[in-house]
Amino acid sequence: MRFIILVKATKHSEQGIMPPQDVFDAMADYHEQLTRAGVLLDANGLQPSSKGWRIKWTGGKKTVVDGPFTEAKELVAGYTVIDVKSPEEAREWARRFPNPHNDDGEIEVRQLYELQDLGGSEEWTNRFQEMEITTRK
Numbered sequence: 001m002r003f004i005i006l007v008k009a010t011k012h013s014e015q016g017i018m019p020p021q022d023v024f025d026a027m028a029d030y031h032e033q034l035t036r037a038g039v040l041l042d043a044n045g046l047q048p049s050s051k052g053w054r055i056k057w058t059g060g061k062k063t064v065v066d067g068p069f070t071e072a073k074e075l076v077a078g079y080t081v082i083d084v085k086s087p088e089e090a091r092e093w094a095r096r097f098p099n100p101h102n103d104d105g106e107i108e109v110r111q112l113y114e115l116q117d118l119g120g121s122e123e124w125t126n127r128f129q130e131m132e133i134t135t136r137k
Helices: 021-037 087-095 122-136
Strands: 002-008 040-045 053-058 061-066 076-083 107-111
Touching (some): 021 076, 087 107
Antiparallel strands (some): 002 107
């Protein structure tokens, strides 16, 4: 079961202000623990939304909207993806997640869909499994 731990943005992360070294040290230690446990799949921080854009579909038309985006608390500043045996194990790892901002903040944990959850045809599932195997190499 794969879960993503989403680090919510703050006004500081949206301004590109890096957290203090002790936050980086705590995150490195946490990710090292995940690696030793064999559950870490990926982890990274995201640049501020001012360096990003969104693609919006309205009435069949596609529009590109450049950042920055408002409501920092609704944005994602980073993520960690883990592969665990149960939601309880994911919850336990999330409880151990260090405070990513050294201030008030929030993380959100969501389970990722697995191919079998999506209910596609066998041909569709096989096609995506082949792509997944190729991209994980």
